[in-house]
Amino acid sequence: MTALTKLFRTTTFRLSLTYLALFSVAAAVAIFFIYWNTTVLLSRQINQTIDAELTGLAEQYRAGGLGQLVRIVAERSDTPGNSLYLVADKDGKQLAGNLSAVSPQLWDSVGPVEFVYSRPASGGVERRLAFANVFRLPGGYRLIVGRDIEDRRELSQLILTTMLWGLGAMALVGIGGGYWVSRKLLTRIDGLAATTRTIMAGDLAGRLPVSGSGDELDRLSQSVNLMLARIEQLMAGLREVSDNIAHDLKTPLNRLRNRVEEALREPQDETAYRDVLERTIEEADGLIKTFNALLSIARLEAGAGGENRDTLDMAALVHDVAELYEPVAEERGIALTAHAADPIIIHGDRQLLGQALANLIDNALKYGAPSGGVDNGWAPEVDVRADARDGVARIVVSDRGPGVPGPERDRVLGRFVRLEASRSEPGSGLGLSLVVAVARLHGGRLRLEDNEPGLRVVLSLPMEGDALINGAVVEPPAEKS
Amino acid sequence: MRVLVIEDDQETAAFLKRALKEAGHVAEYAADGQAGLDLARTNAYDILIVDRMLPKVDGLSVIKTLRSEEIQTPTLILSALGEVDDRVKGLRAGGDDYLTKPYAFSELLARIEVLARRSSPEEGLTRFVVGDLVLDRLSHKVTHAGEAIILQPREFRLLECLMKHAGQVVTRTMLLENVWDYHFDPQTNVIDVHISRLRSKIDKSFDDPLLHTVRGAGYTIRDSAH
Numbered sequence: 001m002t003a004l005t006k007l008f009r010t011t012t013f014r015l016s017l018t019y020l021a022l023f024s025v026a027a028a029v030a031i032f033f034i035y036w037n038t039t040v041l042l043s044r045q046i047n048q049t050i051d052a053e054l055t056g057l058a059e060q061y062r063a064g065g066l067g068q069l070v071r072i073v074a075e076r077s078d079t080p081g082n083s084l085y086l087v088a089d090k091d092g093k094q095l096a097g098n099l100s101a102v103s104p105q106l107w108d109s110v111g112p113v114e115f116v117y118s119r120p121a122s123g124g125v126e127r128r129l130a131f132a133n134v135f136r137l138p139g140g141y142r143l144i145v146g147r148d149i150e151d152r153r154e155l156s157q158l159i160l161t162t163m164l165w166g167l168g169a170m171a172l173v174g175i176g177g178g179y180w181v182s183r184k185l186l187t188r189i190d191g192l193a194a195t196t197r198t199i200m201a202g203d204l205a206g207r208l209p210v211s212g213s214g215d216e217l218d219r220l221s222q223s224v225n226l227m228l229a230r231i232e233q234l235m236a237g238l239r240e241v242s243d244n245i246a247h248d249l250k251t252p253l254n255r256l257r258n259r260v261e262e263a264l265r266e267p268q269d270e271t272a273y274r275d276v277l278e279r280t281i282e283e284a285d286g287l288i289k290t291f292n293a294l295l296s297i298a299r300l301e302a303g304a305g306g307e308n309r310d311t312l313d314m315a316a317l318v319h320d321v322a323e324l325y326e327p328v329a330e331e332r333g334i335a336l337t338a339h340a341a342d343p344i345i346i347h348g349d350r351q352l353l354g355q356a357l358a359n360l361i362d363n364a365l366k367y368g369a370p371s372g373g374v375d376n377g378w379a380p381e382v383d384v385r386a387d388a389r390d391g392v393a394r395i396v397v398s399d400r401g402p403g404v405p406g407p408e409r410d411r412v413l414g415r416f417v418r419l420e421a422s423r424s425e426p427g428s429g430l431g432l433s434l435v436v437a438v439a440r441l442h443g444g445r446l447r448l449e450d451n452e453p454g455l456r457v458v459l460s461l462p463m464e465g466d467a468l469i470n471g472a473v474v475e476p477p478a479e480k481s
Numbered sequence: 482m483r484v485l486v487i488e489d490d491q492e493t494a495a496f497l498k499r500a501l502k503e504a505g506h507v508a509e510y511a512a513d514g515q516a517g518l519d520l521a522r523t524n525a526y527d528i529l530i531v532d533r534m535l536p537k538v539d540g541l542s543v544i545k546t547l548r549s550e551e552i553q554t555p556t557l558i559l560s561a562l563g564e565v566d567d568r569v570k571g572l573r574a575g576g577d578d579y580l581t582k583p584y585a586f587s588e589l590l591a592r593i594e595v596l597a598r599r600s601s602p603e604e605g606l607t608r609f610v611v612g613d614l615v616l617d618r619l620s621h622k623v624t625h626a627g628e629a630i631i632l633q634p635r636e637f638r639l640l641e642c643l644m645k646h647a648g649q650v651v652t653r654t655m656l657l658e659n660v661w662d663y664h665f666d667p668q669t670n671v672i673d674v675h676i677s678r679l680r681s682k683i684d685k686s687f688d689d690p691l692l693h694t695v696r697g698a699g700y701t702i703r704d705s706a707h
Contacts, residue, residue, distance in 0.1 A: 288583055289666060299564060307566045323635060324661060327674040351565045355665035362668045431668070 012185050016178025023174070024167055031163040039156055043131075046147045047112060050133045053083075053145050058135070066141065070096040073143075082148040084117070084130055090140025099132075099144060107142065109134050114149075129153050188217055204232045234301070241298065244416045248429075249290060256283045293430040300352070300437035308349050314393050314461070315340035317350065318386045321357040329365055333380060336365070340386035344393045347464045348442050356438040357384075359431040360397040360457055368399025368454065378453065391463050392444075398456040409448040435459065482527035482597050486510045487517030487543065488559070489535050497530065500586050514538025521547055526554050527597045530589075533560035533571065541574040548575035555596040557589070565664055587698035591650040598649070609644035612704035614683060614691055616644050625683055635660065636679050643692070643702040652699035676700055 007013055061069040066087075073085045074096040086097035092107060094100065099117060106115050112133050118125045132146025192208050199206040207228060208221040263276040322338035329336035364382040378400035386395045404412055413436050416429040432446070435457075439446045444461035484506050488494040494510045501508040509524075511517035514535040521529060521543070529547075533540040544556055558576040560567060568579045577599065578592050609616045613626040621637060623630045632640065638660045643651055653672040657663050676692070684690040689705050 284583075285585075292581075292666070296564070304564075304566075308569060320661070324663075324667065324671050324675075325669075327678050328669055328671050331674055349565070350662075351664050354663055355667075358663075358665065358667045365669070 007179065007182055007186060010182045010186055013178050013182040016174060016181065020171060020174035020178070024170060027170065028163070028167060031159070031166070035156065035159045035163070038159070039152075042149075042152050046131055046149065046152075050112070050131070050145050050147060054133055054135055054143070057143060057145065061137065061143075066095075066137070069137075069143070073097050082151070084132060084144070084146035084148060086142070086144040088142050088144075090142075095141075097144070099146065102144070106132070106134065106144070110136065119148075185217075192217075192221065199228065204228070204235055237301065240414070241294065245294065248416050249287065252283055252287055252290075256280055256287075259283075290430065293434060297430065297434050297437045300434070300441050303441065308351065309347055310350065311345055311347055312350050312353070314344040314346050314348075314353070314388075314395065315342060315386050317354060317357060318384055318395060321354055321361060322384050324358070325361045325365060329382060332365060332369065334365055334369060335379065335381040336361070336384070337381070338384045340384075342388070344386055344388045345463065346393050346442075346461055348461065349438075352438045352441070353461075356435040356459065357395065357397075359435050360384075360395075360459065363431055364397050364399040364401075364455070364457075368401035388463060393461045393463050395459040395461070396456060397459075398451045398454060400451065400454040403450060403453055403455040404448055406450070412448070413446065482506050482594075483525070484508045484528050484530060484593065485517065485520055485524070485526045486530045487514065487521075487535060487540070488530070488532045489513060490532075497586075497589075500590075504590055512536075514540065514543045518543050518546060521552060521554065522550070528593045529554050529556040530593065531556055531558055531576070533558055533562065541571065541576075544575040555593075555599055557593055557596060559584070559589075568664065585697070587650070587695075588652050588654060591652045591655060591699060594649050595646050595651070595655070598646070609641070609647065611644055611647045611702050612689070612691055614644075614702075616640060623683070625687065628686075630682055632679075632682060636675070636682065639675060639679055640683070640702075643700060646701075648701065648703045650695045650698050650701050655699065 057069060057072065060072050064071075070087050073087050076083065077085050077096065077098040084097070084099045086099040086102060087095045088097075088102070089095060092102065102117075103115065106113060112131065114129065114131050116127050117130050118127050128148055128150035130146045131149045132144050135143040135145070137143055188209075188211070195206055195208050207225045210218050210221045210225070212218070259276055260280060263273060268276075318340045319338050322336060326336050361382065361384060368382050369380040380400060382397065382399045384395070384397050386393065388394070413432050416433075436446050439459055439461065442461050444459065447458045447460070449456040449458060484501055486494055486497050486501075486508055488497065488510065489512055491512070494512070498508040498510055509520065509526075511520050515537040517529075517531065517535070518538060529544075531540045531543055535543070538546075540558060540560075544558070547554070547556075555577045556575070557578045557580060558571040558574075559580055559582060560571065561582045571579045577596050580589055580592060607618050609618070615624050616637075617623070618641065623632055623637065623640065639656065642656060642659045653670070656672050657667065676694075680690070680692045684692055691704065692700065692702050693705075695701055
């Protein structure tokens with residue numbers, strides 16, 4: 001019963017019923033129209049024939065009197081067909097014709113009339129429907145000319161019956177078809193629902209079945225599967241983060257605790273205490289920074305933080321951030337150059353993009369110098385450039401340092417990942433993860449490439465054409481220093 | 482100056498009260514939004530320090546209510562929510578500055594001292610003078626003892642920001658926010674390098690340096706002769 005109720009509730013079944021009702025009404029109207037038209041047309045035809053015959057007989061009567069009329073009627077009555085004739089005197093006595101017994105109503109009526117008459121048949125007498133015109137002649141004589149319309153009545157009856165049966169069959173096929181289609185669809189939906197429930201129960205690796213027919217349900221399943229893949233990835237990320245937090249936050253916390261504990265255990269002079277306290281604050285600051293970075297990344301990956309988007313010029317921002325780092329580069333003996341000629345207008349969050357850019361440049365300055373005394377023949381330089389092509393803004397930060405080996409390139413984008421060679425530099429290993437999160441929030445992506453030698457980081461962001469058309473304020477390029 | 486701290490955490494409030502007293506200020510404290518609102522309405526304070534999440538009436542509502550009653554006391558919002566969006570919300574509610582927890586007390590002190598003096602005439606000045614260093618905001622010229630100093634536009638704005646708050650500590654974050662309009666942490670101490678460049682331009686050939694580093698806090702520009 002519940003299965004049946006469920007079936008009746010399906011959209012498909014309801015749609016089938018609605019269509020069925022609509023088509024039934026349309027079919028009924030059409031068939032009735034045909035029926036009605038046929039009947040009326042036939043009646044009119046019969047009427048006209050009878051009229052024509054009456055006129056002819058009337059002429060004969062006028063020309064040759066009653067005798068000739070009786071003769072002609074008798075003659076015509078003998079020819080087989082559906083025509084009915086009767087000439088009778090005022091007492092109702094038949095003078096000629098094939099219509100014998102006539103009811104008093106017919107006798108008294110004038111003009112066209114429908115009536116039932118009896119006719120000898122193989123099994124006795126049969127009653128048939130007829131249509132006639134009664135004409136009164138002088139002296140009480142009657143001339144009745146008619147047609148047997150029993151066949152026509154039967155035809156009408158047949159059309160009516162066919163129509164009803166047809167409608168019935170249509171309803172049956174409609175309901176049956178609707179039932180079948182709904183059942184088929186319901187089975188698939190039930191399958192999807194079952195899979196969804198197992199996924200909800202915790203099996204994140206589960207995927208909705210795809211029949212392979214490429215229909216709308218398949219397309220829906222594919223979209224949901226993509227979504228599930230993303231969720232699985234996010235959950236994996238979350239698990240990874242908690243592992244990372246355990247390691248990268250607990251370790252410095254433990255260090256901090258040990259140091260304070262040690263200072264408490266052994267009586268020391270004031271400067272020693274001061275020193276411990278200062279280092280504790282330093283460690284705490286570092287922890288706060290790491291914690292903030294982690295929170296930012298988590299928020300960005302959850303899709304939050306896009307509320308402050310505005311139209312901005314990426315070229316100006318590139319010059320701006322490069323200018324911020326220029327003295328640092330100079331201090332380290334690295335040539336920092338920025339190239340971005342035309343305004344590149346995108347829709348984005350200036351603070352987030354600024355931070356992403358700052359992280360990239362900061363990384364390039366930290367790790368982009370030929371390290372360990374290995375001279376690769378290039379003077380240390382960091383180049384930042386921005387260009388726009390095919391609706392995509394590309395920001396490229398390249399250095400001439402040791403680069404990142406091919407297999408490591410995807411890995412370093414993850415949280416807390418630091419290459420062995422870079423452990424000596426201060427850093428949390430969160431910089432690139434934040435850039436990736438910012439890129440993703442803006443619908444863009446981050447790619448690491450070989451600069452031969454060195455590392456080239458490419459940040460691609462989609463430009464939104466409409467932001468330009470909507471009369472956005474185009475900022476002039478920032479002053480270069 | 483007279484400071485009202487509206488903060489529900491007893492220990493934080495006590496710490497702030499003590500530290501502000503050490504810095505030479507008078508601090509009073511309210512433990513919830515309603516009490517804070519009542520105090521701020523009845524007494525005249527130079528500065529309000531308002532925690533964003535408070536019992537009874539939340540911090541932003543306290544500020545909104547005060548502003549709607551035409552009480553324009555400079556207000557610093559303290560919050561654990563540190564994203565730019567939260568900051569914008571805080572400033573929109575009528576706060577004058579926003580500081581994310583956890584913070585260094587030196588940062589908080591520098592910010593409230595600058596805030597309290599915001600309504601002073603410095604804002605409208607066209608010339609800043611510290612010792613014999615003169616900065617003309619209209620002609621964009623800087624002279625030290627009559628000698629012209631050529632500064633890049635960003636260096637000019639850096640010096641302008643420091644001189645506007647002459648005698649007060651300006652932290653690195655404040656400089657980054659005011660001069661560059663960046664509300665993020667640039668990892669490396671980029672500000673220090675910019676300051677050292679500026680210092681080499683304005684103080685290099687003079688015996689008495691004007692630009693001082695305040696350890697653990699930031700920078701200040703002052704006439705050491707006084």
